[in-house]
Amino acid sequence: MTSMLALELRGLTKTFGGLQVTHDVHLGLASGARHALIGPNGAGKSTLVGLVSGAIEPDSGQVLSFGHDLTRLSLQDRVKMGLVRSFQITSLFPKLTVLENVQLAVNENTGVADQLWIGMKDLVEQRERCLEVLAELQIVEQQDVPVENLSYGKQRLVEIAIVLALKPRVLLLDEPAAGIPSTETDLLLTALHKLPSETAILMIEHDMKLVREFCTEVTVLVSGKVLASGQSEDVMNSQTVRDVYLGRSGHERFKGVQEHV
Amino acid sequence: MDQITPAATFILLYGVSYGIVLFVISIGLVLTLGLMRVVNLAHGVFAVLGGYLAFNLPSLLGISFIASALISMVLVLLVSLVLERVFFRRLFGMTELEQVLATIGFCFAFIALLTFAFGPNVLATKYPEWMSGNFSLLGRQFPLYRVFVMACGLVILLALWLLFDHTNFGATLRACVDNQSMAKATGINVNWYFSVAFAIGAGLAAIGGIVGAGMLPLEPLYPFKHLPLFLTIVALSGFGNIKASLVVSLVVGLVDTAGRYFVPEYGAFTVFTLLVILVLWRPQGLLAGWK
Amino acid sequence: MKLEKTGFLSDRVGMIWWLTALAAYFIFPDYRGFGASVLVMTLFALSFGLALGFAGIISLGHAMYFGVGAYVAGRLALAGWQEPISGVLIAGFVTGVMAIGIGFVILRLNGLPLLMVTMALSVIVFEAANKATGITGGDDGLVGISFKPVLGIFNWTLDGHLQYLYALAWLALVFFIARRVISSPYGLSMAGIRENPLRMRLLGAPVLRRLVVMYSLCAAFAGIAGAILTQNTAFVGLQVLSLETSVDVLVMVVLGGTFSLYGALLGAPVYLIVKYVTQQWNPFYWMLVIGVLLMGVTFFFKGGISGWLTRIFQMDRTE
Numbered sequence: 001m002t003s004m005l006a007l008e009l010r011g012l013t014k015t016f017g018g019l020q021v022t023h024d025v026h027l028g029l030a031s032g033a034r035h036a037l038i039g040p041n042g043a044g045k046s047t048l049v050g051l052v053s054g055a056i057e058p059d060s061g062q063v064l065s066f067g068h069d070l071t072r073l074s075l076q077d078r079v080k081m082g083l084v085r086s087f088q089i090t091s092l093f094p095k096l097t098v099l100e101n102v103q104l105a106v107n108e109n110t111g112v113a114d115q116l117w118i119g120m121k122d123l124v125e126q127r128e129r130c131l132e133v134l135a136e137l138q139i140v141e142q143q144d145v146p147v148e149n150l151s152y153g154k155q156r157l158v159e160i161a162i163v164l165a166l167k168p169r170v171l172l173l174d175e176p177a178a179g180i181p182s183t184e185t186d187l188l189l190t191a192l193h194k195l196p197s198e199t200a201i202l203m204i205e206h207d208m209k210l211v212r213e214f215c216t217e218v219t220v221l222v223s224g225k226v227l228a229s230g231q232s233e234d235v236m237n238s239q240t241v242r243d244v245y246l247g248r249s250g251h252e253r254f255k256g257v258q259e260h261v
Numbered sequence: 262m263d264q265i266t267p268a269a270t271f272i273l274l275y276g277v278s279y280g281i282v283l284f285v286i287s288i289g290l291v292l293t294l295g296l297m298r299v300v301n302l303a304h305g306v307f308a309v310l311g312g313y314l315a316f317n318l319p320s321l322l323g324i325s326f327i328a329s330a331l332i333s334m335v336l337v338l339l340v341s342l343v344l345e346r347v348f349f350r351r352l353f354g355m356t357e358l359e360q361v362l363a364t365i366g367f368c369f370a371f372i373a374l375l376t377f378a379f380g381p382n383v384l385a386t387k388y389p390e391w392m393s394g395n396f397s398l399l400g401r402q403f404p405l406y407r408v409f410v411m412a413c414g415l416v417i418l419l420a421l422w423l424l425f426d427h428t429n430f431g432a433t434l435r436a437c438v439d440n441q442s443m444a445k446a447t448g449i450n451v452n453w454y455f456s457v458a459f460a461i462g463a464g465l466a467a468i469g470g471i472v473g474a475g476m477l478p479l480e481p482l483y484p485f486k487h488l489p490l491f492l493t494i495v496a497l498s499g500f501g502n503i504k505a506s507l508v509v510s511l512v513v514g515l516v517d518t519a520g521r522y523f524v525p526e527y528g529a530f531t532v533f534t535l536l537v538i539l540v541l542w543r544p545q546g547l548l549a550g551w552k
Numbered sequence: 553m554k555l556e557k558t559g560f561l562s563d564r565v566g567m568i569w570w571l572t573a574l575a576a577y578f579i580f581p582d583y584r585g586f587g588a589s590v591l592v593m594t595l596f597a598l599s600f601g602l603a604l605g606f607a608g609i610i611s612l613g614h615a616m617y618f619g620v621g622a623y624v625a626g627r628l629a630l631a632g633w634q635e636p637i638s639g640v641l642i643a644g645f646v647t648g649v650m651a652i653g654i655g656f657v658i659l660r661l662n663g664l665p666l667l668m669v670t671m672a673l674s675v676i677v678f679e680a681a682n683k684a685t686g687i688t689g690g691d692d693g694l695v696g697i698s699f700k701p702v703l704g705i706f707n708w709t710l711d712g713h714l715q716y717l718y719a720l721a722w723l724a725l726v727f728f729i730a731r732r733v734i735s736s737p738y739g740l741s742m743a744g745i746r747e748n749p750l751r752m753r754l755l756g757a758p759v760l761r762r763l764v765v766m767y768s769l770c771a772a773f774a775g776i777a778g779a780i781l782t783q784n785t786a787f788v789g790l791q792v793l794s795l796e797t798s799v800d801v802l803v804m805v806v807l808g809g810t811f812s813l814y815g816a817l818l819g820a821p822v823y824l825i826v827k828y829v830t831q832q833w834n835p836f837y838w839m840l841v842i843g844v845l846l847m848g849v850t851f852f853f854k855g856g857i858s859g860w861l862t863r864i865f866q867m868d869r870t871e
Contacts, residue, residue, distance in 0.1 A: 053754070079756035093747035104744045107737045108755045114762075116738045126737075166755065300664055351851070357663050358610055359850045362806055365799065366846025373840035381836060481836070489671050489795070496668040530679040533672040 004066050006031045006200030007083070007170045012051055012061035021047045023225040025061070029170070029200040029217075036211045036232070037204045039221035045204050046088075048221065049174050052202075053085040054078045065170055079108075082169030088178050088204075090155045092162070094148035098139060101147055101158055102130045105165035133165050136194045138187075153180055153187070160191050171195065173203040177210050185210055220244075267401045272519050278407040280514025281414030282473035284507050287494045288421075289462020291506045294495060296437060296455050299352045300360040303368040304466060305484030305491060311337045311467025312479040313379060316386050326389045334467045341463030345456050368484050375481035384479040406475050413472050417465070418507075425503070434458060493536050565861060569817055570724070577716055584712030590824050591719035592781045595726060597804040597816035599773030602730055604802075605810025606739075607766045608746040609659070610667050612798050613674030614774055617647040619681070619793030621775025626694040626788040627687065634700045640722070640779040647775025648768045655764040655771075671795065678793045693789035697782065708786075715784040722780055726773050730813055733769070742766055803842060806849055809856025818857045 007029040014022040021044045029035050039045055050056035052063055054075040063070045070078050093101050106129050107113040112122065134140045137157045142150060147158055156176065163171060176192065177185050185207065192214055195201065205211050211218065212232070219229040220241050227244060228235045235241055290304040314333035319326060348367065352360045387393075392409045395402040425431035437444045437454050445451050470479070477487060494513060498506035513532055520531030576587055596618050603609045621643040628639050658669050681688045688694065701707045706714050733739050741762055744752045749759055782788050791797060800823070808819020823842070830838035849856055855863075 075753045076756050076758055079754060085754060087751075091748060091751050093744050093751065095747060096743060100740060100743070104740060104752070105755050107741065108757055112737045113741045113757060114738060116733055116736050118737055162755070355850070357667075358604075361610070361667065362802075362846050363850040365803075366843045366848075366850065368843070369839045369846065370843030373836045373843060376836035376839075489675055492668055493672065496665055526683060530676050533676045533679075536672045537669065537676065 005029060006033065006065060007052070007202065008062075008064040009048075009052065010062045010064065012048070012063070013059050014047060014051060014056060015059055016047075021224050022051065022058070023223075025221075025224075025226055027219060027226070027229065029202060031169070031198050031200050033200040033202075033217060034215045035200070035202050035217040035219065036215035037202055037219050037221060038206070038211065039227075042223075043221045044224035045221055046174070047224075049085060049172055049204060052172060053083065079166065082167075083172070084163055084166045084168035084170070085172035086159050086163045086174055086176060088174040090152070090159050092147045092155060092158055095146055097144050097146055098134065098150070098158055098161075099127075099130055099143040102133055102161050102165050103127075105162045106130050106133070109166050130165070133161050136164065137161050137191050156180060156188065157191060160188075164195065167196075168199055171199050171201045173201060173205075175204055175206065177205060177207045189213060268522065270398060271401070271403070272515065272522055274403055274407050274411075276515035276518035277511060278410040278414070278514070279473075279476055279518060280511035281410060282469050282476055283490065283494060283514055284469075284510035285414065285417055286466045286469035286473065287491050287498075287506055287510060288503060289459070289466045290491055290495050291498050291503060292458045292462045293349075295502065296434075296441075296458055297349075297353060299349065300357055300364065301349065301352075302361060302364040302488060302492070303371065303484060304462075305487055306368065306371045307337050307341060307463040307466035308470030308473075308477075309375070309479055309481075309483040310340070310470070312386070312470035312474050312483075313375070313384065314467075315471040316384060316474070316479070326392075330468070330471050333471060334464050337467035338460045338464040342456060342460050345459045349459065350455075368488075372481045372485060379481065381481055384474075386474045386479060388475065410472055410475075413468070417468070421503070490532065493532060497536065497539060565814055565858075569814065573720055577720075581711075584716045586712075586828070588712050588715035588719050588784050589781070590821050591716065591723055592777055592784060593801070593804070593824060594817055594820040595719065595723045595780065596774055596777035597801050597808070597820040598723070598726060598730065598813065599770045599777060600801045601805040601808070601810060601813065601816035601819075602773070603767060603770040604805055605815065606734065606746065607742055607763060607770075608662075609763070609767060609770075610663070611670040612667050612795070612802065613670030613672075613677075614770075614801060615793055615795070615797035616670075616674045616677050617651060617771040617774035618778040618781075618797065618801075619677070619790075620650065621647050621778030622782045622788045622792045623681070623688055623694070623778075624775070625779035625782040626697050629697045629699055629782075630694065634698065636699045636702050636718075636783050639699070639783065640776050643779035644772040644776040647778075648772030651768040651771030652764060655767040656760070659760060659763045659767060671798075674793070674795060674798055678790065678795070681790060681793050688788070688790070691790065693787055694782075695787060697786045697788070699783050699786075708783075712784075719780055719784065722776065726776065727813065727817075730773075734813070738762070738765075803846060807845060807856050809858035809860070812858045812862070815856055815858040818861075822857065 005028045007027070009025055009027040012022055012025040013020070025048060037045055037048070047056060051058050051061075054070070054073060054077075058071065061071075065081055065083055068081060070081060070083065073081070093104065096104075103126065104113075106126055110126065110129070112118060112126065118126075131140060131143070134143055137160060139154060139157050139161065142154065147155055150158070156179070160176070163173075173192075177188055180188060189210065203211070203215060216232055217230065218232045218235040220227040220235060222244055228238055228241050286305070286308045289307065290301060293299050293301050293304070311333050314336055315326070315330045318324060318329040318332060322329070324332070352363055355363070388406060392406055394405050396405055396408070397403075423431075425435060433444070433449060434454055434457075437449065437451050437458075441451060470477070470483075477483065480486075490513075494506060494509050497509045513535070516535055517532050524531075573591070577584065580587065596614075599617075600611075600614045603611060603614070624643040624646050625639045628634075628642060633639060633642075654673065658666060658673075661669060682690060684690075699708055702714065702718060706718075708714055734742075741752065741757055744755075745757070745759055745762060752759055778792060781792065804819040804823045805816050806819070807823055808815035808817065826841060826845075827838050830841050853860055
């Protein structure tokens with residue numbers, strides 16, 4: 001158990017109005033983790049993501065990354081610390097091209113975004129980095145297309161590209177497969193495998209196939225509380241989890257997928 | 262001590278009457294914003310149109326001032342219904358900038374037409390005898406006109422209160438403002454309510470323009486000239502919040518009057534300074550309700 | 553809304569514009585004075601178009617900076633500092649700094665509240681200038697201003713000779729700078745902020761700071777335009793600070809289209825020429841024309857003149 005966890009949540013609690021949405025959540029991710037966060041709708045997963053990314057302030061508890069307390073930091077500052085999130089509903093820059101979308105991320109990451117001027121050499125370098133990322137996701141051909149003209153599946157890829165370009169140390173993937181038909185998730189999966197192995201990834205998903213194929217650890221969130229957490233196998237096979245969340249068919253789908261592998 | 266009471270009375274009388282006029286004119290704007298989410302920078306045209314009609318009809322038709330005022334209000338109401346169908350309705354889906362531009366354009370065009378019809382100068386308005394003249398209070402003379410305005414204001418307030426709080430129509434209207442999609446879902450013909458609310462707003466603006474002509478002189482440039490004022494009231498009131506706009510209007514009226522009374526040099530910009538201060542102090546206050 | 557990415561519009565239409573502007577100097581010698589004022593307003597419109605179209609800042613108070621720039625240049629001259637080029641730069645500096653302070657406060661807002669506050673501020677400044685007759689000359693304005701020759705050689709004359717070329721030169725310079733800024737990484741991040749401010753934050757961008765820098769730059773450009781006006785006309789009046797001026801420039805930019813930097817360059821001359829011509833007939837006639845134009849642009853000609861030109865030359869980018 002490393003003392004410096006890539007992401008650590010300690011006792012996060014949040015109440016909205018009279019409703020306690022997050023109850024004393026504890027969670028730890030080491031570098032390179034592939035951790036899924038699952039749970040029924042309304043379990044508070046989105047709120048949790050908001051708390052971690054900095055969009056929402058917790059009533060109590062802490063968010064830490066590599067020993068640094070991020071709880072009081074703004075959205076921007078957390079990104080600077082290497083904590084990045086992607087969106088469930090694609091949130092890109094509609095009228096800008098694919099290349100420009102990624103360029104924005106690269107510029108922020110390399111620190112040139114503030115410059116009112118850029119030299120030729122730097123310009124070429126930046127472009128190279130962008131094209132690298134695009135190539136990883138096989139969307140180089142569409143580089144000059146405004147993203148609003150792309151198919152939804154391709155837009156999701158751009159979403160991943162942006163996140164990749166930021167070279168995150170901790171990555172929050174909010175339902176990356178949302179809106180993509182299960183037949184097309186393979187392309188997404190390939191893209192996800194391209195993410196650096198040292199990055200700690202926390203993925204919220206409903207698609208069990210994706211969870212099985214990508215994640216080694218799982219946390220189950222129900223009504224804002226952690227029901228179970230640990231290695232995928234153990235959690236998915238646990239009786240309590242099956243009863244409360246998966247139900248028979250869910251579990252079978254999980255086991256069924258496993259058998260095919 | 263002797264100085265304070267007359268001063269206070271003056272400020273109260275003038276400030277409240279001014280505030281009431283502003284309120285009556287601005288209701289339409291507040292409603293349109295709340296219901297239709299449309300920024301109507303041309304709202305002042307209803308006020309000034311009402312005024313021009315009311316003060317010209319007596320000589321044209323030989324009727325009394327009151328009759329003329331009522332007829333003018335109805336005329337403006339009808340005109341507004343037409344305009345709403347033909348023009349304002351189309352602003353619904355547009356961006357804020359586009360709405361600003363379209364309504365400013367309308368405003369300009371309207372001002373030009375007014376100038377053709379009535380000439381560019383301020384209209385000399387004369388209120389009937391029983392409204393003019395002064396009365397004495399606490400050793401000073403105050404115009405009856407101002408009292409008349411307050412009286413009108415009270416009547417209108419009463420009517421509005423009855424309408425909004427004690428009729429089905431009012432309740433439904435409020436529902437539309439609070440939660441449009443919900444209202445639609447329950448089968449309410451929201452568009453019809455929009456039109457009616459728009460017309461009411463226009464009619465009230467007309468009354469405001471007529472009654473307030475002694476404070477806000479009638480001239481073609483009226484809708485543009487007083488735009489900052491109307492917008493200030495709306496911005497501070499928030500979406501469709503009529504009660505807030507009453508408070509805001511009264512505050513603006515009082516602050517402006519007090520400002521001009523105590524610091525005549527700088528009277529003109531007390532209101533805007535107030536706006537800026539409020540924004541600095543509570544930017545969320547203005548933002549809440551906007552995007 | 554993208555600026556300057558349709559290369560076609562930039563290059564071809566752009567060249568035509570600059571050549572026309574230069575040619576007009578020779579072809580219409582009697583209108584040089586008028587032309588100079590058109591160029592000044594074009595520069596002002598450019599400064600506003602940058603803020604509006606590029607940064608997405610809706611302001612009804614940009615005349616504030618224009619006017620302050622004008623008065624700064626005027627007062628400098630009256631105080632004995634009559635070197636024109638440095639005068640313009642100082643004016644631009646003053647307005648730029650002014651905008652930093654103001655920007656940090658108001659740019660947290662957007663939409664109607666922002667519009668309101670910019671309008672309110674500009675009215676306040678106008679009224680203040682109106683009262684401060686010691687500094688501004690009030691209704692009468694500042695007179696008795698004169699300037700040293702530009703670069704020591706070119707003399708100021710009454711026929712608009714120098715004024716036209718001087719304004720044109722400054723316009724070209726500012727245009728060039730604006731182009732550079734737009735194609736820089738900073739410019740790209742501004743486009744990002746305009747398209748999706750929340751996402752920009754999630755990329756780690758300090759959104760408010762970037763907006764303030766842009767706003768300040770636009771204010772500086774506006775101040776420069778104002779200063780040039782003062783130098784051209786040897787006079788400053790309250791009109792430069794008025795709400796009408798802010799609305800004028802808004803109309804110019806919208807007319808020309810916020811689609812491209814050339815929008816301002818197209819919208820301003822068209823607006824001013826139309827205004828000039830129709831005002832000859834009847835002072836209020838032009839309000840009708842402008843009113844109709846505005847409504848027309850909003851309903852039918854989205855993107856203004858430059859948008860229309862782009863469509864004509866079919867430079868819409870598709871797959």
